[in-house]
Amino acid sequence: xxxxxxxxxxxxxxxxxxxxxxxxxxxGDYSILAQVQKIMPGLGIPRENIVIISGIGCSSRxxxxxxxxxxxxxxxxxxxxxxxxxxxxPELSVWIVTGDGDGLSIGGNHTIHLxxxxxxxxxxxxxxxxxxxxxxxxxxTSEENKVTKSTxxxxxDHPFNPLALAMGADATFIARSMDRDPKHLQESLLRxxxxxxxxxxxxYQNCNIFNDGAFEIFTEKGSKPEETLFLEQGKPLIFGAAKxxxxxxxxxxxxxxxxxxSVSADDLWIHDENDFYKAQILVRIFDDPRKDQHLPxxxxxxxxxxxxxxxxxxxxxIQEVISKKGKGxxxxxxxxxxxxxxx
Amino acid sequence: MTRKEELLQxxxxxxxxxxxxxxxxxxxxxxxxxxxxxxxxxxFPDFPAEIRAPQGTLPGVSGFQLRFSSDKVYxxxxxxxxxxxMNAAALxxxxxxxxxGGRIIANTDGFDAKNLRLANYPDGVNPLDNDSLxxxxxxxxxxxxxxREALKEFTMGTKEKDRAKNMFxxxxxxxxxxxxxxxxxxxLKEKFGKKDDILNSNIKxxxxxxxxxxxxxxxxxxxxxxxxxxxxxxxxxxxxxxxLAYGLIAASEKSGLPLFLGSYPITPASDILHxxxxxxxxxxxxxxxxxxxxxITAAIGASYGGSLAVTTTSGPxxxxxxxxxxxxxxxxxxxxxxxxxxxxxxxxLPTKTEQSDLLQAYYGRNGECPMPVISxxxxxxxxxxxxxxxxxxxxxxxxxxxxxDGYIANGAEPWRFPKSADLAEINVSFKxxxxxxxxxxxxxxxxxxxxxxxxxxxxxxxxxxxGGLEKEDITGNVSYDSENHEHMVKTRExxxxxxxxxxxxxxxxxxxxxxxxxxxxxxxTYGAIRSAVTELQDQGLSVSHAHLRYIRPxxxxxGNILRNFKQVLVPEINNGQLIKIIRDKYLVDAKGYNKxxxxxxxxxxxxxxxxxxx
Ligand code: SF4
Numbered sequence: 001x002x003x004x005x006x007x008x009x010x011x012x013x014x015x016x017x018x019x020x021x022x023x024x025x026x027x028g029d030y031s032i033l034a035q036v037q038k039i040m041p042g043l044g045i046p047r048e049n050i051v052i053i054s055g056i057g058c059s060s061r062x063x064x065x066x067x068x069x070x071x072x073x074x075x076x077x078x079x080x081x082x083x084x085x086x087x088x089x090p091e092l093s094v095w096i097v098t099g100d101g102d103g104l105s106i107g108g109n110h111t112i113h114l115x116x117x118x119x120x121x122x123x124x125x126x127x128x129x130x131x132x133x134x135x136x137x138x139x140x141t142s143e144e145n146k147v148t149k150s151t152x153x154x155x156x157d158h159p160f161n162p163l164a165l166a167m168g169a170d171a172t173f174i175a176r177s178m179d180r181d182p183k184h185l186q187e188s189l190l191r192x193x194x195x196x197x198x199x200x201x202x203x204y205q206n207c208n209i210f211n212d213g214a215f216e217i218f219t220e221k222g223s224k225p226e227e228t229l230f231l232e233q234g235k236p237l238i239f240g241a242a243k244x245x246x247x248x249x250x251x252x253x254x255x256x257x258x259x260x261x262s263v264s265a266d267d268l269w270i271h272d273e274n275d276f277y278k279a280q281i282l283v284r285i286f287d288d289p290r291k292d293q294h295l296p297x298x299x300x301x302x303x304x305x306x307x308x309x310x311x312x313x314x315x316x317x318i319q320e321v322i323s324k325k326g327k328g329x330x331x332x333x334x335x336x337x338x339x340x341x342x343x
Numbered sequence: 344m345t346r347k348e349e350l351l352q353x354x355x356x357x358x359x360x361x362x363x364x365x366x367x368x369x370x371x372x373x374x375x376x377x378x379x380x381x382x383x384x385x386x387f388p389d390f391p392a393e394i395r396a397p398q399g400t401l402p403g404v405s406g407f408q409l410r411f412s413s414d415k416v417y418x419x420x421x422x423x424x425x426x427x428x429m430n431a432a433a434l435x436x437x438x439x440x441x442x443x444g445g446r447i448i449a450n451t452d453g454f455d456a457k458n459l460r461l462a463n464y465p466d467g468v469n470p471l472d473n474d475s476l477x478x479x480x481x482x483x484x485x486x487x488x489x490x491r492e493a494l495k496e497f498t499m500g501t502k503e504k505d506r507a508k509n510m511f512x513x514x515x516x517x518x519x520x521x522x523x524x525x526x527x528x529x530x531l532k533e534k535f536g537k538k539d540d541i542l543n544s545n546i547k548x549x550x551x552x553x554x555x556x557x558x559x560x561x562x563x564x565x566x567x568x569x570x571x572x573x574x575x576x577x578x579x580x581x582x583x584x585x586x587l588a589y590g591l592i593a594a595s596e597k598s599g600l601p602l603f604l605g606s607y608p609i610t611p612a613s614d615i616l617h618x619x620x621x622x623x624x625x626x627x628x629x630x631x632x633x634x635x636x637x638x639i640t641a642a643i644g645a646s647y648g649g650s651l652a653v654t655t656t657s658g659p660x661x662x663x664x665x666x667x668x669x670x671x672x673x674x675x676x677x678x679x680x681x682x683x684x685x686x687x688x689x690x691x692l693p694t695k696t697e698q699s700d701l702l703q704a705y706y707g708r709n710g711e712c713p714m715p716v717i718s719x720x721x722x723x724x725x726x727x728x729x730x731x732x733x734x735x736x737x738x739x740x741x742x743x744x745x746x747x748d749g750y751i752a753n754g755a756e757p758w759r760f761p762k763s764a765d766l767a768e769i770n771v772s773f774k775x776x777x778x779x780x781x782x783x784x785x786x787x788x789x790x791x792x793x794x795x796x797x798x799x800x801x802x803x804x805x806x807x808x809x810g811g812l813e814k815e816d817i818t819g820n821v822s823y824d825s826e827n828h829e830h831m832v833k834t835r836e837x838x839x840x841x842x843x844x845x846x847x848x849x850x851x852x853x854x855x856x857x858x859x860x861x862x863x864x865x866x867x868t869y870g871a872i873r874s875a876v877t878e879l880q881d882q883g884l885s886v887s888h889a890h891l892r893y894i895r896p897x898x899x900x901x902g903n904i905l906r907n908f909k910q911v912l913v914p915e916i917n918n919g920q921l922i923k924i925i926r927d928k929y930l931v932d933a934k935g936y937n938k939x940x941x942x943x944x945x946x947x948x949x950x951x952x953x954x955x956x957x
Contacts, residue, residue, distance in 0.1 A: 017808070019820065048803045053644070056811075063808045064821065069800040071647060072810030073640070074670050080637035084644030084652070085800075087628055088603050092648070092800050110640075113633040314628060321623040328625030330596050330763040334589060336579045338526065340379050343575055 010041040019064045028179035028205035029058060032126065033065055035185045036095075040068075043193060045093050051085060052095045053078045055102035058133050059126035059205070062097040076107025079114040079123065083310075086119045090311040093193075096123040100141040101131050104160050108140075112169035115198050117310040122192045122199045125162060130211035143288065148210075162202050163283040163302060172197035174283065174303045178204040180219035184230070184299065191301055197309055217289045218297055227289055231282075231300030236268035239296050247285075247295065249278075254285055254295060279303035347564045348521065353412040354568060355420035356516070359437045360429030360453075361398055362391050362405040365509035369427075370407025371755070372513055372527045377411045378580040378757055379526055383571035384411040385870065386755045387419035387943070390694045399453075399461035404436045413569040417870035419754065421945035427512060429453050429486070431462035434470060446480045448515070450508070452487035482562075484555070486511050493551035497544050507548035514552025521565045524549060574759060581758040583722035583751035584611070587681065588618035590726040591653055592625055594733035598769035600651035602627045605641035607634055607660065610693040611749040612683040615655045635663035639680065643667060646676045649773060649799035651733060655681040658700045659690060662707070669708045670811045671742035672835065675787070675795050678742035679732055683752045686941045695941030696750035698866050699917040704744040705895060705924060711832045713839040715739070716895040718746040720869035723758040725751065728892055730766070731846075737771040739842055740794045746894075748916075750867040750943050774798040774805060783807070786819035792845070793838035840896050849898035854880055854887025857907035860956060863933070865891040865921055868914050868944055875949035884957060894921070902929045910956060912936055914944055 015037040023029045040050070050068035054060035056075035063070025073081050082096050096114075103111050103125045114123065130148065131137040137150040141162065145154040166174045173195040177188035185203065192199035204215040217223045225241035237247040238259070246268040248257045257263045272278060282302050287294035322328075358370040367388055377384050389406040396403035410420035422442045428434035430453030441447065454471050470476055471483055490511045494504045510531075517524050528546055535542035556562055581589075595602035606616045608631070620629045628650075632638040639654040646652035656664060661682045671678045684700045686692025704716050715735055719728035729745055736743040774796035777784065784805045787795050798805040807819060815822035816831060852869075853876055854861075864872045869890050876888040889904060891897070905911055905925070913922040914936040922935045936952050938944050 046803065047806055048801055051800045063810070066808075067806055069806050070808040070810075071674075072808065072812065073643075074666055074811050077636060077640040077667065080632065080640040081644035081647070083632075083637070084603065084605055084630065084641030084646075085648045086644075087630055087641070088601065088645040088650045089648040089800065109633055110637050113637065318623045318626055318628070322626075325624045328592070328596075328622055330593060330625075333592065333622070333625075334760045334763065335577075336581075336760075338375060338379060339577050339579045340381050341575075341577050342381055342570070342573045 010047065012037040012041060014047065015040050015067050017065055017067050021065050022061060023058060024209050026208040027058070028128065028207070029062070029126065031179040031182060032124070032185065032203055032205060033062065035182055035189060036066070039186050039189050039193070042190075043093070049091065050093045050095065052097060053082045053085070054097040055099075055107055056133070057099040057102045057131075058207070059097055059099045060102060076102050076105070077110060079103065079107060079110040082121050083110075083114055083117065083119055086121055087311050087314055090120070090315060094119075094121040096121055098123065098125050100125065100127045100129060100139045100162070104162060104165070105140045112165070115166055115169040115171040115200060118172050118197045118307050119311060120196050120198070120309040123201065124189075124192075125200065125202045126205040127162060127202050128205045128207040128211055129214045130207050132207045132210055136210035161283065161286045163200075164286070166200040167280060167283045167303065171200045171303075172305050172307050173199040173301070174279070175200070175301045176202045176204070176299050178215060178219055178299065179206060180215075188300070195304060197307060227296050229296040229298045231271050231298055231302065233271060233273050233301070236265045236270055238265065238268065249281070252281060254281060256295060273301050273304045276303070276305065346562070349564050349566050351566050351568050352414060353410070354425070354566070355408065355410045355423045356425040356427065357406055357408045357423040357437055357440065358427045359404055359406040359433035360427070360509070361432070362394075362396060362403050363398060364405070364429045365506070366405050366407050366429070369509040369513050370409055372530060373516060374409050374755060375530075375580060376517070376522050376524075376526050377409070378578070380522075381570035381573070381578075382411045382413065382568050383416040383573060383757060384409060384580075384755075385416045385419040386410075387750065388753045392692070392694045397461070399430055399432055399458050401432045401436055401462060404433050406433070406437060411568055413571050415571060415573070416756075417873045418943070418946060421947045427516070429508070429512070431458045431464060431470070435462050435464070441479065443478055444480070446482065447476060448482045448484065448512070450486040450512070451483045452485050484515070489551065489555060490548050493547055494544050497540060497547075499540055499544065503541070504544065507545050510545045510548040511552035511555070514549040514554075515556050517549075518553045518556030519562070519565060521567050524553065573757070576759040578757045578759050580755050581723050581726075581760070582614075582753060582755045583719070583725045583747055584614040584683065584753070585618055586723050586725040586758065587719070587729050587747060587752075588615050590729035591619065591651075591679070591733070592622060592627065593726070593763070593766055594730045594769060595625065595627070595651050596763070597766050598651060598733065598737055598771050600649070600737065600771065602653065603642060603645035603650040604629045604653045604655065605632050605638040605645065606630070606655045607632050607638045609635070609657045609660045611685055611752045612655045612657045612660070612681065614752070615681065615683075635660040636667060639664040639667040639678075642678055643671055643674070643676065646671075646678050647674070647799070649797070651679075651737065652677065653679040653681065655683070657683050657685050657693075658687045658703065661700060661703060665708045668714070668742060668744075669710060669712050672708070672712050672714055673811050673814070674809050675740045675835075676742070676797070677736040677740060679729070679736055679745060680742060681729070681745045681747065684746060684748040692941045694749065696748045696867065696943060697916050697939065697941065698748055698868070699920065699939070700746065701865075701894070701917065701920040702923070704746055711836065713836050713895070714741055715743045715839055715842055715893075716746065717743060717892060718866045718894055719751060720864075720866055720890055720892070722751050722754045722756050724869075726758075731892070734769050735842055735846070737769060738794070738845070739792060739838065740797060741839065746866060748867050771797070773802065775802065777804055785817045787814050788817050789834075789838075793834060793841055843896040843899045846893050846896075846898060848900045849889055849891070849904055851904070852888040852890050853877060855885065856887070858885035858887055859908065860886045860910045860912055860953060861905065861908035862886065862888045862912045862914065862953070863891070863905070863921070863925065864888070864914055865894060868916065871944045871946050871949055872914060874946040875953060878946070878950055879953055886953060891921075894924075897928070905929050905931050905933075910934065912953065912956065914949060916944060
C-alpha cells in the first residue's frame with residue numbers, strides 16, 4: 001500500500017473566497033455552492049488539485065466563490081475547456097459548472113461529446129428552465145407555452161429532457177438532484193465525484209427572480225412526497241407520503257400502482273443503476289406534473305457504468321507507441337528518410 | 344542506340360491527370376528523385392475541391408507542378424516546359440500555362456470519344472489530331488495499352504493494371520531526364536511491401552516506361568540538369584504543413600512543454616493534425632474535436648494546465664474560433680493559432696490559395712483584442728516561423744496567430760534541416776510559489792515586459808480564478824471600473840507592442856537600403872517577389888525587397904526602411920490588406936499589386952508591373 005500524505009484537515013470555510021457572492025438573494029445557487037463547499041473537504045484532495053470551470057450564465061459565476069483553481073470562460077465552452085485540461089492533466093479533479101442555456105443550448109454540442117468521450121470530470125448542470133443572466137428569456141428546458149420576455153404569446157419550443165439527452169450521448173453516470181434538498185444534493189455530488197468517468201448531474205435550481213417556483217411541486221413539503229420518486233439502488237420504486245405507491249413495469253410502460261393486498265413491494269420495479277435498458281425508460285419518466293395521471297419525477301442516480309476514460313486511453317496509447325517506436329528523437333525526425341549532401 | 348544528351352538549366356514539368364490517376368504521387372516521386380541529386384526545386388500541387396469529381400471531367404483534374412534547376416529556385420515557375428496530360432480534360436485545363444514551343448506528353452487513351460466529350464471538346468474534335476497544338480511539340484503515347492501489355496503476365500484485372508499507368512509515365516520521364524529509379528522502387532517496396540502482385544506490377548510498369556523511352560527511336564535526346572549551387576550541408580525535401588508540424592515538435596522539445604493540439608479537420612490545414620498524430624512517441628496529445636470552437640477551447644484548457652497548446656485551422660474555422668481567441672487574449676495565456684489560409688469568403692475556394700485572412704488575424708475579434716501575428720514565407724520557413732511564434736507566445740504570455748497558406752502548406756522545397764542541438768532553448772517557467780510578502784497570488788501582476796506569470800493548477804497556494812470578464816490589474820479580480828478597463832485595454836495593447844523589443848529588426852531581403860522602389864511582402868509571395876526583384880536588380884534598376892515575418896508588432900525599424908524609398912509596392916494575393924495596415928501605421932502612400940484568382944502571383948507579372956512603376 002502506498003503511503004497517503006497527511007493533509008491538513010480542511011473545512012468548508014477553506015473553500016470560500018474573499019469575493020462577495022453576487023447572486024440574487026434567495027437564488028438556488030447559494031445552496032448548491034454551500035453543498036459543494038461542504039463535501040469538498042471530505043474528498044481528501046488538496047485544493048490545488050481541484051479546478052472548477054464554468055461557461056456563462058448566473059451559475060457560471062461559481063468558480064469565483066471557490067478557493068480552488070478556476071476559470072470562468074465563455075458561453076457554452078466550459079465542457080470543451082475541461083476536456084483539454086483533463087486530457088493533459090489527468091491527475092486534476094475537474095468540475096464543470098454549467099446551466100440549461102450554457103450546457104444544452106449554446107454548448108449542447110460540447111456536452112454530448114464530453115459525455116461520449118467519457119473524460120473523468122464532474123459536470124453539474126444547474127437547470128432553472130430560464131435565462132437568468134440575460135433577464136428572463138425561455139431556455140431549452142422551459143416548458144411549452146411558457147410566457148417569457150421573448151415569448152409573450154407562449155413558447156412554441158419543445159423542451160429537452162436533459163437526462164435522456166445524456167443517455168443518448170452514452171454518458172456513464174446520470175443523476176438528478178435539487179437545490180432544496182441539501183442532503184440529497186450532497187450525496188449526489190459525492191456519487192458524481194466517486195464515479196470514474198464523465199458524471200452528468202442535473203440540479204434543479206430555483207431562479208426566484210425570473211422563474212420562481214418552477215420546481216416547487218417537487219421541492220415543497222406539501223407536494224414533494226407525491227410528486228417525486230427517490231431512487232435507491234436495489235430498492236423498489238416507492239413514493240407517496242404514506243409510501244403506499246409504487247411503479248411497476250407493464251411491458252415497457254412504467255405505471256403507478258397502489259401498494260396493498262394485491263400488489264406488494266416485490267412486484268415493483270427494483271432499481272438497478274447498472275441496467276442500461278431500464279435506464280432508458282427511467283430517464284424517460286419526465287411527465288408534465290400539470291397533466292392528469294402523470295408519473296412522479298425521479299431523483300437520484302439513474303444510471304452508472306464503467307467505461308475507460310478518454311484521458312487514460314490517450315495516455316496508454318502514447319505509452320504503447322513509445323514502447324513500440326522508442327521515445328521521439330528530434331534529430332531523426334528532422335532528418336527524415338531521404339537526405340542528400342551538398343559539399 | 345546512342346542519344347544526344349542536352350544540358351538544361353531550368354525545367355518546369357506539370358503532371359496533370361484525373362484525380363484518380365495518381366498525379367500527386369507521380370509528381371512527388373519525381374520531386375524526391377530530383378532532390379536527391381542536389382538539384383534545387385519548388386513544387387505546386389493543385390487539387391480539385393471534390394475528392395472524386397466525376398472521372399474525366401474538367402473539375403476532376405489534379406495537377407502537380409515541379410520546377411527544378413541548377414540555379415537557386417524561388418517559385419514553382421510561371422509557365423511549364425513540359426505538360427504531362429493523362430486525359431483530354433488535363434490538357435484543356437493546363438494548356439494555358441504551357442510555354443510556346445513546350446512539350447506535351449499525352450496519353451492517347453485519355454483522348455477517346457468519351458474523354459473528349461467529358462472535356463467539352465466539340466463532337467469529332469480531337470486536339471491531338473488537328474493542328475490546334477501546332478505551336479507545341481506533342482509526344483503521343485498510348486499509356487494504357489502499353490501498360491496493359493507490359494503487365495500481361497499478371498493475373499490481376501484490367502482495372503488494377505490500369506492503376507499502374509502513372510508508373511509507366513514516371514518511368515518514361517526518368518528515362519528522358521536521365522535518372523535512376525532506385526528511390527521509387529524502394530518507395531514502392533515500402534508502400535506495397537506485403538502485396539506482391541501490386542508491388543511487382545508497379546515496378547514492371549515503371550521499368551516498361553523507362554524501356555519504352557530507351558527503345559523507341561524517335562526519342563533522340565535525353566536531358567540533364569546539374570546540381571544547384573546551394574549552401575553546403577545536409578538537405579531533405581519538406582512541405583509547408585510538415586515543416587510547421589516539425590517546428591511545433593521542436594518547440595515542444597526545446598521548451599520542455601508537452602504539446603497538445605486541439606483541431607477540427609479543414610482544408611488545407613488537416614495535414615498538420617495528421618502529421619502530429621503520427622508522433623505520439625514525442626508525448627504529443629492530439630485531440631480531434633467536435634468542432635472548431637472545441638478545438639481551440641480544448642487547447643485553452645490544455646494551456647491553462649501548462650501544455651504548449653496549439654489549434655490549427657483555415658479561414659472559416661478562424662472565424663468560428665474568434666470568441667475563444669478573445670478569451671485567450673483576456674486570460675493572457677500562451678496559445679498558437681495556425682491559420683492556413685485559403686480562398687474566401689465563406690467556404691470560398693477551399694483548395695486554392697489566398698492571403699485574405701490578414702485583417703481577420705489582425706482585427707477579427709470583438710473588443711480591443713490585440714495579439715501577435717507571425718507569418719511564414721516558404722514551405723521550410725514554416726519551421727522557423729512557428730518555432731518563433733511559440734517562443735513569443737510562452738515568453739510573453741499571449742496567444743499568437745500564425746499565418747501560412749495553401750500554396751506553402753502543400754508546396755515542397757529542399758531544406759537544410761537544423762540539428763536539434765543548434766536550435767535555441769525556449770526558456771519558460773511556471774510560477775512555483777508565492778513571492779515574499781504575498782499572501783495570495785496576484786495573477787495579473789506584470790514584469791518589465793508587462794507579462795504576467797503562468798501559475799498552473801496543481802501548484803499549492805497559487806489557487807486563483809481567471810476568466811473572460813474584465814480583470815482588475817494585478818489582482819485579477821472581476822472589475823467593472825471604467826478607469827481600470829481603459830488601463831487594461833491599453834496595457835494589453837502595450838504588452839503586444841513591447842514584443843517589438845524582443846524580435847530582430849527588419850532586414851532587406853535584397854537590394855540597396857534606399858532607392859526607387861521597395862517591394863514589401865509577407866507570406867507566400869516571397870518567391871515571386873524575390874525572383875522579380877533580382878531580375879530587375881540584374882538589369883541595374885533600383886528595386887529592393889523586404890519580407891515580413893513579424894506583422895504584429897512590426898519590427899521597430901520598419902518605418903525607417905519604408906521612408907528610404909520613393910515608392911513602396913505591396914503585392915498580395917488579396918484585395919489589399921497588409922497595405923491598409925502599413926498606410927494606417929506609417930502614413931506612406933504605398934501601392935498595391937493584388938491578384939485574387941486562387942493562384943500565386945507570378946514573377947513575370949510582377950516584373951512588368953514594377954517596370955511600369957519605374
Ligand atoms: S437571476 Fe435567477 S438564477 Fe440568476 S442569480 Fe438571480 S435568482 Fe439566481
